[in-house]
Every structure is written in structure tokens, then in C-alpha cells.
Amino acid sequence: MRFLSLAALLASLVSALAVSFASAAETVTVTDVAGRSVTVKAPVERVILGEGRQIYLVAALDRDDPSRRVVGWRDDLSKADPLNYKAYVEKFPRLATLPTFGGMKEGVFDVEQAVTLKPDVLFMNIEAKVAVEEARLVETLSSVGIPVVYVDFREKPFENTETSMRLMGKLFGKEEVAEEFIAYRAKEIARVTDRLKQASLQKPLVMVDRAGGYSDTCCMSFGRENFGLMVEIAGGRNLAADLIPGTFGVVNPEQIVSANPDVVIVTGASWDAYVPGGAWVGVGPGADEAEARRKLANLMTRPAFTGVNAVRTGRVHAIWHQFYNSPYQFVAIQAIAKWLHPEIFRDLDPGKTMAELHERFLPLAYRPGYWVSLEARQ
The missing domain is CATH 3.40.50.1980 (Nitrogenase molybdenum iron protein domain)
Incomplete structure (x- = not known):
């Protein structure tokens, strides 16, 4: 009986190991x-x-x-x-x-x-x-x-x-975490798109200055994807939609002056590792917002922007560049929607959304600094 029990035990162990290896493989x-x-x-x-x-x-x-x-x-x-x-x-x-x-x-x-x-x-x-x-x-x-x-x-x-x-x-x-995040992302985008469907819109013309100040080139932008599409989803018209055939490209200064955008949005981040001391706008978590605002104002002295409607009326903004390369685009859509249609989205708080994203899904505490805006020139 003892040998039989030992044999049974060995068989059980072999079976468990087989299951373990099968599971691992x-x-x-x-x-x-x-x-x-x-x-x-x-x-x-x-x-x-x-x-x-x-x-x-x-x-x-x-x-x-x-x-x-x-x-x-x-x-x-x-x-x-x-x-x-x-x-x-x-x-x-x-x-x-x-x-x-x-x-x-x-x-x-x-x-x-x-x-x-x-x-x-x-x-x-x-x-x-x-x-x-x-x-x-x-x-x-x-x-x-x-x-x-x-x-x-x-x-x-x-x-x-x-x-x-x-x-x-x-x-x-x-899978469950991913699906929860996906559902949250869709819900937060719908807070913009659902309200826009019910509104009578005048869609402002928006120039997205991709990584403005990163190089001397004026101006990199987005076609019908990425930030270009975010603008469209948020109720605007992307200036570069018909000028850039792909996702990324360049808009000539003359084209910007001629189009005379109502809103300018510059994407930026702290890029000292790439362009030390560059003219880029260093927005991001915990950024120096006063310094970012100063650099944003300086970018608007370039010939492509000095006389356009957006600069004269103070509808100039900078936003964290990495929204373009993360699952967090929905926060950018909310920020842009509020800039384009402040009356429609008076109660929408993209900063609160970004804080909730961190609280629900991310291991870091939220730190403001992901966007800044200029005021109208007097």
C-alpha cells in the first residue's frame, strides 16, 4: 500500500510538472x-x-x-x-x-x-x-x-x-486593463464629439506648428492624421489637410500668411538633448509655464505668424508634443476643443481629465504643465 501511495504521489508530481511546462509554453x-x-x-x-x-x-x-x-x-x-x-x-x-x-x-x-x-x-x-x-x-x-x-x-x-x-x-x-483603458478613452473623446454633433459650428482654421522651434524650418505640420485629425475631431479645420499628403510634412510660411489661421497650436517638449537651448516650447509634466509662454510668444515673431488673426486675437497655444505618440490623445482633443469652441466647452476641464487618467491608470501623480496659451495683443 505504501509503494502504491508513493507511485501515486510521483504520478501526481509528474502530472503537475507536465501541466506547469505546458502552461509555461x-x-x-x-x-x-x-x-x-x-x-x-x-x-x-x-x-x-x-x-x-x-x-x-x-x-x-x-x-x-x-x-x-x-x-x-x-x-x-x-x-x-x-x-x-x-x-x-x-x-x-x-x-x-x-x-x-x-x-x-x-x-x-x-x-x-x-x-x-x-x-x-x-x-x-x-x-x-x-x-x-x-x-x-x-x-x-x-x-x-x-x-x-x-x-x-x-x-x-x-x-x-x-x-x-x-x-x-x-x-x-x-486584457481587462486594456479594455478598461480603451473604454475610458472612447468615452472621453465622445464628450467632445457628441456635443459637437448637437452644435451649430463655425469651424476655425487651425495651423498646427509641429515641434515649432525645434529647427529653423518653418513650418512642420500634420496632414489628415495625428494632430491634424485631432483638430478636425475637436471641431476645427486643419490648415495643412490639403497641403500635406501624408501624416507629416512642411507648410511654407507664405501658405500660412495667405491662409491667415484663426488659431495656432505649437507642439513642444523639453528637447535639450536634441537641440540644446533651442527655441522649442518646453511643455510637459511640471514644466515652467512662464518660460514656455515666453518661448511660445517668441515663436510668433517669425514672419509666418506676425500678422495672422490667431496672433492678433491671442488664440495661440502650445501643447505637449507626445500626445501625438501615446494612447493619451483624447486629452489633447479636449484641450483643442476648448480652445476652438470655448463657449460650447465651458465646463470641460482637460486638466481634470489628465489628472483622472493618472489616478485611474498610471503609476505617477499628475503634474500640470502640458499646455500654455498666449493672450491677445493690446
């Missing part, structure tokens, strides 16, 4: 934003972020510790969004110790380093796809069992953001 097949079917062992435990700013969603999925699955990431967050980088590193010091990568598009992604980190998945932004294909990165990593999954919060955010959120949520085993 479970795979899921997902369709990424490039339309590719990709098989991944999930939930993933070791992740490489092909762009550091993917942390904006990872932080919501792994709110207790956004660093816990990340074994490497691109080095862009500290340069493109140093204010948030500092806040995240202060709370989660491990982030500062992670191996970093250069950009795929720039040809400085270290494939050998990626392989040594043994990730369960590498998330790449869709705009890197051409460079990835030219370098045959997918084939190289696939040969050692590392899948590549494309996500997108920038090229076509209103087509791909929800898909990307569901995709990452599924692979992280955090």
Missing part, C-alpha cells in the same frame, strides 16, 4: 498593426520596447512596476520626454539600468544585444517597418525564436491605437 497568435500573424509565448515576461515611449501604455498595463517585464528599450524617452523619464526613473530606478538601443530607422539597433537579452517579444513601431525589412530583422530574430510585433500610436493613431492597446494587453495578460 502556451502560445497565442495575434495580428499586429501591419496585418501580420505572429505567434508569441504569453503572457510575456521579457520584453524589448523598440521605442521607449511605448512605456506610456506599459505603465498602465503594469501599473505596480512598469519596469518588471522590460529587459531593454530604445533610448528615446530620456531625450524626447525627459520630464516623464525623470519621474519614472525616480519611482522605478530599475528603468535607468536597462540596456538601451538606438533607432532602427537610424541603422543603430544592436541585433546581437537584443538576442542576448532573450526577450519573449520585441515591440516595434510601424514607422520602422521599412528599415526592419531592409535589415531582415524579423527573419534574424525569428531564427532564434524571438517574434517581432508592430504597434502604432503615431502614424495612424485613430486607426491603430486601440488595436495596439488590445494587442499589448493580450500579450501582457492584461
Whole structure:
């Protein structure tokens, strides 16, 4: 009887181990934003972020510790969004110790380093796809069992953001969190779109000055996507909609003067890592709003803007550039809607929405500074 019990116990242990190994080896097949079917062992435990700013969603999925699955990431967050980088590193010091990568598009992604980190998945932004294909990165990593999954919060955010959120949520085993965030995002956008449907609108003409002051070029802007589409959703007319065929492009100063926009919106961030002491407007969490306002006013002395309606009437604003590359676009839509139609959205408070986003989904406390505005010239 004793031997029989021991045999039964061993059989039970073997069975448990088999179940454990089967569970550990479970795979899921997902369709990424490039339309590719990709098989991944999930939930993933070791992740490489092909762009550091993917942390904006990872932080919501792994709110207790956004660093816990990340074994490497691109080095862009500290340069493109140093204010948030500092806040995240202060709370989660491990982030500062992670191996970093250069950009795929720039040809400085270290494939050998990626392989040594043994990730369960590498998330790449869709705009890197051409460079990835030219370098045959997918084939190289696939040969050692590392899948590549494309996500997108920038090229076509209103087509791909929800898909990307569901995709990452599924692979992280955090589907419920992702769906809750998606529903919240949709509800907050509807607070603008539903009210606009009931209103009789005069749609102001809006010039979005993308990364104004980042370079001497005047002026980068958006076509019918990203901030360009945010303007349209918020009840405005995007000046560059018919001038830029893709998501990103340039509008000539003469075209701005001729169009005479009613509203100017400059996107900005603290970009000392890229352009030390530049004319860019350093908005973001905890930003110096007085300094940002000073730099915004200085940008309006450029020939493209000095005489336009927006500057004369004080309808000039700056907003955090990274709304264009995160699941948080709904807050930007609310801010823009309030600027374009202050009477219709008198009771809408985008700052309160941003604070609620942090309280409900993010591990950091909200700090104001994501936008500033000028006043009318006397």
C-alpha cells in the first residue's frame, strides 16, 4: 500500500510538472498593426520596447512596476520626454539600468544585444517597418525564436491605437486593463464629439506648428492624421489637410500668411538633448509655464505668424508634443476643443481629465504643465 501511495504521489508530481511546462509554453497568435500573424509565448515576461515611449501604455498595463517585464528599450524617452523619464526613473530606478538601443530607422539597433537579452517579444513601431525589412530583422530574430510585433500610436493613431492597446494587453495578460483603458478613452473623446454633433459650428482654421522651434524650418505640420485629425475631431479645420499628403510634412510660411489661421497650436517638449537651448516650447509634466509662454510668444515673431488673426486675437497655444505618440490623445482633443469652441466647452476641464487618467491608470501623480496659451495683443 505504501509503494502504491508513493507511485501515486510521483504520478501526481509528474502530472503537475507536465501541466506547469505546458502552461509555461502556451502560445497565442495575434495580428499586429501591419496585418501580420505572429505567434508569441504569453503572457510575456521579457520584453524589448523598440521605442521607449511605448512605456506610456506599459505603465498602465503594469501599473505596480512598469519596469518588471522590460529587459531593454530604445533610448528615446530620456531625450524626447525627459520630464516623464525623470519621474519614472525616480519611482522605478530599475528603468535607468536597462540596456538601451538606438533607432532602427537610424541603422543603430544592436541585433546581437537584443538576442542576448532573450526577450519573449520585441515591440516595434510601424514607422520602422521599412528599415526592419531592409535589415531582415524579423527573419534574424525569428531564427532564434524571438517574434517581432508592430504597434502604432503615431502614424495612424485613430486607426491603430486601440488595436495596439488590445494587442499589448493580450500579450501582457492584461486584457481587462486594456479594455478598461480603451473604454475610458472612447468615452472621453465622445464628450467632445457628441456635443459637437448637437452644435451649430463655425469651424476655425487651425495651423498646427509641429515641434515649432525645434529647427529653423518653418513650418512642420500634420496632414489628415495625428494632430491634424485631432483638430478636425475637436471641431476645427486643419490648415495643412490639403497641403500635406501624408501624416507629416512642411507648410511654407507664405501658405500660412495667405491662409491667415484663426488659431495656432505649437507642439513642444523639453528637447535639450536634441537641440540644446533651442527655441522649442518646453511643455510637459511640471514644466515652467512662464518660460514656455515666453518661448511660445517668441515663436510668433517669425514672419509666418506676425500678422495672422490667431496672433492678433491671442488664440495661440502650445501643447505637449507626445500626445501625438501615446494612447493619451483624447486629452489633447479636449484641450483643442476648448480652445476652438470655448463657449460650447465651458465646463470641460482637460486638466481634470489628465489628472483622472493618472489616478485611474498610471503609476505617477499628475503634474500640470502640458499646455500654455498666449493672450491677445493690446
